[in-house]
Amino acid sequence: MKAGIVLFPGTNRERDMAQALRLVSGREPVMLWHRDTALPSLDLVVLPGGFSFGDYLRSGAMGAHSPIMREVRAFAEAGGHVLGVCNGFQILTEAQLLPGALLRNASMRFLSQDCHLKVENNISPYTRGWSKGDVFRAPMAHGDGNYNAAPDVLDRLEGEGRVAFRYAEANGAVDAVDPALNPNGSMQAIAGILSENGRICGLMPHPENLVDPDLGATDGVPLFKGLVESLVA
Amino acid sequence: MSQTVDAALAARFGLTAEEYGKVLNIMGRTPSLTELGIFSVMWSEHCSYKSSRIHLKTLPTKAPWVVHGPGENAGVVDIGDGLTAVFKMESHNHPSFIEPYQGAATGVGGILRDVFTMGARPVANLNALRFGDPKTPGTRRIVDGVVRGVGGYGNCVGVPTVGGEVNFHSAYDGNPLVNAMTVGIAPRDRIFLSAAAGIGNPVVYVGSKTGRDGIHGATMSSSEFDEHAAAKRPTVQVGDPFTEKLLIEACLELMATDAIVAIQDMGAAGLTSSAVEMAGKGGVGIELELDNVPQRETGMSAYEMMLSESQERMLMVLKPEQTDIARKIFEKWELDFAVIGHLTDTARITILHKGKLEADIPLAPLADEAPIYERPFVHTPGPVRLTTVPDPVGIEHALLTLLGCPDLASRAWIWNQYDSGVGGQTARRPGTADAAIVRVEGTRRGLAVTTDCTPRYVHADPSAGAAQAVAEAWRNITATGAKPLAITDNLNFGNPENPEVMGQFVDAIKGMGDACRALDFPVVSGNVSLYNETKHPNGRRISILPTPAIGAVGVIDDVTQAVGYAMPDDCDLVLIGEQRGDLGQSLWLREIAHREDGAPPVVDLVAERRNGDFVRSQITSGKVVACHDLADGGLLIALAEMSIVSGVGCKLVKPLYDSAALHAHFFGEDQACYVIATKSGIAMIEAAEKAHVPARRLGRSGGKNLDLWQQIIVPVTRLRAVNDAFFPTFMER
Numbered sequence: 001m002k003a004g005i006v007l008f009p010g011t012n013r014e015r016d017m018a019q020a021l022r023l024v025s026g027r028e029p030v031m032l033w034h035r036d037t038a039l040p041s042l043d044l045v046v047l048p049g050g051f052s053f054g055d056y057l058r059s060g061a062m063g064a065h066s067p068i069m070r071e072v073r074a075f076a077e078a079g080g081h082v083l084g085v086c087n088g089f090q091i092l093t094e095a096q097l098l099p100g101a102l103l104r105n106a107s108m109r110f111l112s113q114d115c116h117l118k119v120e121n122n123i124s125p126y127t128r129g130w131s132k133g134d135v136f137r138a139p140m141a142h143g144d145g146n147y148n149a150a151p152d153v154l155d156r157l158e159g160e161g162r163v164a165f166r167y168a169e170a171n172g173a174v175d176a177v178d179p180a181l182n183p184n185g186s187m188q189a190i191a192g193i194l195s196e197n198g199r200i201c202g203l204m205p206h207p208e209n210l211v212d213p214d215l216g217a218t219d220g221v222p223l224f225k226g227l228v229e230s231l232v233a
Numbered sequence: 234m235s236q237t238v239d240a241a242l243a244a245r246f247g248l249t250a251e252e253y254g255k256v257l258n259i260m261g262r263t264p265s266l267t268e269l270g271i272f273s274v275m276w277s278e279h280c281s282y283k284s285s286r287i288h289l290k291t292l293p294t295k296a297p298w299v300v301h302g303p304g305e306n307a308g309v310v311d312i313g314d315g316l317t318a319v320f321k322m323e324s325h326n327h328p329s330f331i332e333p334y335q336g337a338a339t340g341v342g343g344i345l346r347d348v349f350t351m352g353a354r355p356v357a358n359l360n361a362l363r364f365g366d367p368k369t370p371g372t373r374r375i376v377d378g379v380v381r382g383v384g385g386y387g388n389c390v391g392v393p394t395v396g397g398e399v400n401f402h403s404a405y406d407g408n409p410l411v412n413a414m415t416v417g418i419a420p421r422d423r424i425f426l427s428a429a430a431g432i433g434n435p436v437v438y439v440g441s442k443t444g445r446d447g448i449h450g451a452t453m454s455s456s457e458f459d460e461h462a463a464a465k466r467p468t469v470q471v472g473d474p475f476t477e478k479l480l481i482e483a484c485l486e487l488m489a490t491d492a493i494v495a496i497q498d499m500g501a502a503g504l505t506s507s508a509v510e511m512a513g514k515g516g517v518g519i520e521l522e523l524d525n526v527p528q529r530e531t532g533m534s535a536y537e538m539m540l541s542e543s544q545e546r547m548l549m550v551l552k553p554e555q556t557d558i559a560r561k562i563f564e565k566w567e568l569d570f571a572v573i574g575h576l577t578d579t580a581r582i583t584i585l586h587k588g589k590l591e592a593d594i595p596l597a598p599l600a601d602e603a604p605i606y607e608r609p610f611v612h613t614p615g616p617v618r619l620t621t622v623p624d625p626v627g628i629e630h631a632l633l634t635l636l637g638c639p640d641l642a643s644r645a646w647i648w649n650q651y652d653s654g655v656g657g658q659t660a661r662r663p664g665t666a667d668a669a670i671v672r673v674e675g676t677r678r679g680l681a682v683t684t685d686c687t688p689r690y691v692h693a694d695p696s697a698g699a700a701q702a703v704a705e706a707w708r709n710i711t712a713t714g715a716k717p718l719a720i721t722d723n724l725n726f727g728n729p730e731n732p733e734v735m736g737q738f739v740d741a742i743k744g745m746g747d748a749c750r751a752l753d754f755p756v757v758s759g760n761v762s763l764y765n766e767t768k769h770p771n772g773r774r775i776s777i778l779p780t781p782a783i784g785a786v787g788v789i790d791d792v793t794q795a796v797g798y799a800m801p802d803d804c805d806l807v808l809i810g811e812q813r814g815d816l817g818q819s820l821w822l823r824e825i826a827h828r829e830d831g832a833p834p835v836v837d838l839v840a841e842r843r844n845g846d847f848v849r850s851q852i853t854s855g856k857v858v859a860c861h862d863l864a865d866g867g868l869l870i871a872l873a874e875m876s877i878v879s880g881v882g883c884k885l886v887k888p889l890y891d892s893a894a895l896h897a898h899f900f901g902e903d904q905a906c907y908v909i910a911t912k913s914g915i916a917m918i919e920a921a922e923k924a925h926v927p928a929r930r931l932g933r934s935g936g937k938n939l940d941l942w943q944q945i946i947v948p949v950t951r952l953r954a955v956n957d958a959f960f961p962t963f964m965e966r
Contacts, residue, residue, distance in 0.1 A: 009567065010475050012391020015674070016657030049655075051389040054475025110384050113649045141388070141652040209654045214793050215672065216660065 001231045003029040003044040006072070006088075008063045013049035013086065013206065020208035021046070024224035025232075034066035043231040044081045045072055047088030049141070049206060059102060059144040060090030069095055081125060081231060082200045086142055089192070089202030098193055098202045099157070100149030102142075106185025110143040115183060115205055117191050118168035121161045124194050125230035126201040129222025135172045136219040138205035140183065145204040147186035147193075157193055165192035165203055238269050246273035252604055259598045267536045267584060267592040272599070274502035274540060275509060278763055281603045284729035285761045288742045292756045293749045298718055299757055300421065306347040306497065307417075308757025309424055310718045312788045314676055317421045319353035322361070322414035322684065322723040322784040324762035328469040329411040333378025338386040338472035340413040342544055345390060346498035349481050350547060352425040352488045353417025356656060357671045358387050360397040360413045361684040361723065361782040365406030367639050367963055372401070375409050377964060382472075383413070384650040389474035390481065393659050394651035395669035397684050401639040404688075404778045407767030412723040412760075414784040416682055418673055425488060427497040427507075429515035429550045429576055434494055436508070436519060436574040437556070439563050440480050440546035442529035446470050447503070447542025476545040476568070483566040484547065490562075492555035499546040505539045507548040508574075509582060513600045518579035523586040527569040535584055535591035550576060610735035616693045619817045619831035624896040628869070629945050631825050631900060633955050635866050636873055638824045642959030643877075665878060666797035667712035667862055668787065679792035681715035683785050687865065688778035690833035693818050695737045695779055696744035700836045702783045703748035704904060705864060710787035711845040712860045712907055713795045714852035717752065717787040722759040727766040727776030734766075737779040745781060751838035752845075754785070794853050798861035799879035805914025806883055806931040808868065809921060810844045810906030814890070814897035820866050821900035834902045841905040847926045848907050856917065859910040869899040871908050872931070876939055876949045877956055885932035887942040910934055 003021050005014050014031065021029045030040060034052075039045070052063035063069070069091070076082050076097055084092040092098040105111055117138055119130040130136070149157070157163050167182045167189040168174045174189050175181045182189040184204070192203025207220025236242060243253035246269060256264055256272045264272065274280055282289065294302035300317055301309040307321035325340025337360075345355050360383050365372040387394045392415070429436075447470035487493060495515065497507045504526070512519035523538050533541075551559055556572065563570035577583070582599075584592035624631070635641055648663040660679055661670035668683040685706040691698030703720065710717040722745065727734040749755055765777040789795050800806075816822050817831025851857050859879075861871045876882055890898055911917045914930050921928035939947045 010389070010478055012389075012478065012655055013657075016655065019657045019674075050391060051475060051478070054389065054473070054478075056475065109381075110388055110650045110652075112388075112652045112654070113645075139654045141654060143388075206654065209657055209659075212657075214660075214677065215658070 001025045001027060001043045001228050002041065003046055004032045004039065004042045005029050005046045005048055006032045006034060006068055008034040008052035008066060010052045010054050011048055011050035017046055017048040017208045020211040020220065020224055023211050024221060025228045032068060034068050036068045037071065039071045039075055044083060044227060045075055047084040047091050049086030049088060052087055052091065060087060060094040063091040064094035073097065076200055079199060083126065084202040085206060085208065086204055089204055090144065092200065092202045097200055098195060099153045100147055102144050103146040103148050104144050105146050111183050112141040113183065115140050116168050116170050117165040117205060118172055118174060120163045120166055121194065124164065124198040124201065125227050126223055127164050127226065128230065129226030133172060135168055135170060137210065137217065138207050138220060139209050140205040142204055145184040147190040149187060154187060162194040163190055164194050164201055167191050236266055238263055238266055243269060246270065247277055248273050252276060255602055259595065259602060265592060267539055268594055270536050270540050271505050271592060271594060274505055275599055276603050280502050280506055282761055283604045284606050284608050284763060285738065286605055287607055288739055291742060292746050294755050294757060296719065296753060296755045299755055301424065302757045303759060305426060306350050308719060308721055309351065310757060310786065311421060312673065312680065313678065315421050316673060317419050317424065318416055318680055318786050319348050319351050319419050320414065320416040320721055320784065320786055321347050321758040322412050322721045322782065323347065323760040324723050324725060325411045325413065326408060326725065326762050326765055329379055330409055332469040333375045334382040335469055335471050337379040337382030337411050339470045339544055340411050341383055341386040342472045342474065342477050343500050344413045344415045345392065345477060346500065348415040348417040349484055350425065350496050350498045351419060352423050353419035354485060355392045355415050355417040356658065357416040357669065357682050358392050358394040358413065359682055359684050359784060360411065361686065362397065362399045363405045363410040363688065363780060364401050365409065366403040367401055369403065369406045373964060379409065379411055380647050380650055386472055386474040388652040390478045391655050393653050393655050395653050395659060395671060396663050396682055399644055399647065400688060402688065402778055404775065407775060408765045408777050410725050410777065410780055412782045414684060414721065416680060416786055423488065425493055425496050427495050427511050427514055429495045429511040429517050431494055431550065432517060432576050432578045434550050434576045435553055435556055435572045436521065436576065437549045437551050437559065438526060438546065438571045438573045439549065439568055441473060441476050441543055442527040442569055443538055443541050443543045444529045445533065445537055445541060448537060448540045470542045470544050472544050479566045479568055480545055480547065483563050483568055487559050487562050490555065490558055492551050492559045494550040494552060496547060496549045499548055501542065503540060503542045509596065509599060511548065511550065512582060513596045518577035518581045518596065519574060520577050520583045521574035523584060525571050525573045527571050535586040539584065608729050608735045609732045610739050611732045612736045612740060613695050616832040622816055622822065622826055626825055628896060628899060629947060631821060631896060632869055632873060632947065634824055635820055635870055636952060637955040637959055638820065639959055640820060641866050641870060643956045646960035646964060660792045661713065661795060661797050665799060667709040668715065670713060670792060670795050672792045677791045679715065679789045679795055681710045681713045681787040681789060683709040684782055685709060686780055686782040688780045689818050689829065691741060691779045691781060693833050695740035697836055698833050699741035699744035699781045700748040701833060701904065702781055703745050703752065703754060704836055704838065704841050706783040706785035707752045707754050708845055708862045710785055711849050712862045713789065714849060715787035715789035715795065716849065717754055717785060719755050719757045719786060721784040722756055723782040724759065724761045725765055725777060725780040725782065726763055729763045734776055741779055741781050748838055752842055796852055796857055796860050798859050798875045800859035800875050800881055800910035800934045802881055802935045804858050804910035804912060804934045806934060807909045807911060807914050807917045807928055808906060808931050809848055809909055809926060809928050810903065811840065811927040812898050812901065812903045812906065814894050814901045816897050816901050819900060819902045821896065834904050836904050844905045844926050847921060847924045851917065851920065857909050857911055861908050863903055863906040865902065867900040867902050873939055873952050875908065877953045880949060881934050882936040882938040882940060882949050883932055883934045884936060884940045885942060886930065
């Protein structure tokens with residue numbers, strides 16, 4: 001699997017993402033600069049976490065207008081796979097490659113803590129490493145992760161099975177109104193979603209930070225394994 | 234500006250009449266306003282260490298693994314594999330009281346620059362925070378602002394905030410302490426220093442533009458607060474973590490070339506101190522043309538530019554033929570890059586602005602004749618040891634009260650606002666081990682990092698208390714299995730012109746030095762923050778508790794060998810170390826008996842080293858499942874914390890000592906002690922006996938309760954609920 005990681009000014013989880021991709025796929029990802037106007041031949045484009053342009057406007061709003069995003073859009077329109085994590089998810093919504101918006105956390109504070117994610121769909125490359133209903137641990141670290149969308153958009157996401165991950169309790173219980181279970185206040189406890197063709201995925205928590213047994217946990221491995229299985233011809 | 238320069242203006246700039254006399258002598262004429270500004274900031278307490286320097290010189294700074302000790306931007310120690318850890322802690326106390334968010338944020342930014350200016354990629358941030366009494370109006374606002382500021386900056390620059398400490402005491406009501414520490418990693422053969430060299434080489438300014446913020450910040454940090462403190466808000470700088478992140482990446486990219494001769498961040502006293510120190514260390518002269526300084530405001534004078542403390546700026550001396558390579562890197566990162574001067578053979582700093590010579594100062598006397606004071610001091614009277622204090626409330630009540638008190642309550646509310654995982658190397662996060670562990674990228678090695686100080690001990694007995702701070706940092710590193718390497722110290726004290734405060738300082742340095750020598754734990758960097766006192770309208774001066782915060786770094790060869798304090802079921806629990814059952818200066822005494830007296834716990838550095846070396850060897854040979862040192866709150870709090878983090882109870886056997894002394898053994902803050910969870914308590918105790926280390930069996934882990942020989946049974950869920958309650962209740966009400 002040939003993966004490229006886009007670096008925006010202010011991106012800060014590119015090394016984490018590279019480490020995860022390297023560990024699970026055995027292949028070194030290429031780093032792409034936000035001003036690049038062409039993509040190399042790739043199986044996967046990743047928009048990693050961080051604070052692109054300081055997020056001094058809305059989170060991800062400036063990054064969505066970087067020159068490389070024209071190429072990312074073309075890549076996606078041609079059926080390419082795009083993963084956005086945290087700030088990457090925010091950029092994907094700002095670029096309207098995924099629907100909805102990520103507002104300030106309901107607590108109005110930055111949240112850095114472990115959460116549990118329930119896998120709601122296991123047919124996309126991003127989720128096939130799990131079974132539907134599986135629960136895994138992932139750290140979250142964001143100030144703006146409160147997923148919001150218009151009612152009809154939510155209905156479509158739910159109806160088409162495009163909610164990939166939901167915040168949950170370790171036992172799988174979901175309760176969108178309980179801040180202990182849905183820490184940032186996301187609508188319907190949505191933590192990650194898929195595009196219509198299932199090839200673009202955005203999620204707020206960081207599975208890339210839980211892939212190395214030497215650091216104590218491997219909960220995030222199935223996401224990357226699933227991608228490798230899907231994208232290695 | 235057409236201000237007359239005279240002794241009165243010098244006094245307003247913080248120079249004494251005698252110091253101003255020295256300036257006149259050096260210059261042989263009345264200095265210009267810009268020159269007076271330069272002298273006043275360079276000779277401020279903050280930049281010159283004039284009250285502390287003679288004492289600091291007594292601290293041990295060498296060991297075979299020390300690459301660079303004090304005197305550089307940060308200390309550097311060898312960690313193996315051709316790599317080094319680069320670290321320092323620095324205070325931002327005064328700004329954080331005036332404007333908590335920006336004060337704390339720029340404190341983080343400043344210490345990060347001290348570390349990456351040496352060529353190190355920052356890999357961990359820590360912060361040691363002291364706040365006023367939670368009941369004091371205003372404490373909440375400061376806690377909220379400081380925590381948001383630390384997080385706001387650290388999260389954005391993408392350096393994990395992995396540890397630190399928080400205390401509350403009314404002595405910090407008008408003067409909180411914000412001490413920020415950064416640890417970075419650099420190849421041993423790629424360390425960058427600040428000594429300028431090469432006559433004619435260009436002096437290059439990079440980073441943010443210069444504005445009028447922070448003018449005379451270093452001078453403000455060198456005086457006490459009064460009721461007009463809020464009026465000093467314009468002297469606080471504003472941080473921009475996004476630009477800092479770009480600056481880190483651009484500098485590290487440039488450092489991979491060989492274009493840099495010398496580099497220094499612009500911290501306190503901005504362009505003045507970076508230019509003066511770089512040229513001074515290199516023994517060369519420097520000429521600056523201020524018209525070329527990137528400015529974000531119009532009409533700035535030379536004086537304003539030289540004294541501005543605008544953030545996120547660096548000064549470099551480059552090899553002339555490589556200037557274009559450097560320029561391209563900074564243009565890529567969209568940062569300002571300007572050649573603002575060159576090195577000269579005059580041994581003077583000359584400043585030109587709009588065709589006018591604004592300053593012309595000989596560098597050697599500016600540094601060499603900086604005032605040094607041997608201030609008078611008196612020793613703190615020796616504390617009176619406590620006689621027996623009866624237990625008024627019983628063990629269970631005391632346990633729950635202590636677990637819920639501000640100084641012991643769970644800090645999760647704070648940690649959860651700091652990104653502790655960015656970078657992908659965090660092996661032990663805050664609240665899971667006595668020191669945080671960050672893996673060295675590309676290796677199996679880990680760095681163990683902690684900050685420690687117990688100010689109430691230092692207040693009662695400055696020498697013993699400061700030794701305890703060093704010993705506790707050493708112990709916290711040891712309790713993870715790592716080898717302690719070196720410390721950085723952040724010495725926060727009151728007004729040094731008060732002989733009692735100066736006595737605290739002198740004795741604390743002595744205690745620190747003793748502990749550093751006994752533990753082979755040298756000081757490689759540090760910072761002194763004096764004048765931490767508040768002058769009330771009635772004339773009374775309140776000093777902070779003397780707070781020599783210690784930041785420490787250790788190394789473990791294999792991160793998978795490191796232990797935390799979460800314990801599984803069915804382990805034997807063993808106490809390593811000797812209990813004295815002394816309650817002097819304990820949290821129990823303060824929270825239960827409502828007294829703050831007695832002597833702090835005895836620090837036996839020989840026992841500390843022997844017990845610690847034993848524990849570390851047991852951990853690295855795989856015999857320890859979990860380990861937690863005894864600290865605030867003593868033995869029973871240590872056990873409760875192990876239960877809370879793991880959700881596993883423990884069953885204790887009845888100890889042999891007199892039941893009337895039970896509270897003293899459970900809550901006395903004995904030093905050089907560890908609780909160990911192990912698969913075989915018998916083997917552990919045998920090994921300890923062989924090493925002449927005191928050890929005794931405490932009981933076993935398991936169940937859902939903290940169970941004291943079935944006399945007292947407290948569910949772990951209750952312990953956790955009590956421990957979790959304070960911060961959310963205090964801050965979110």
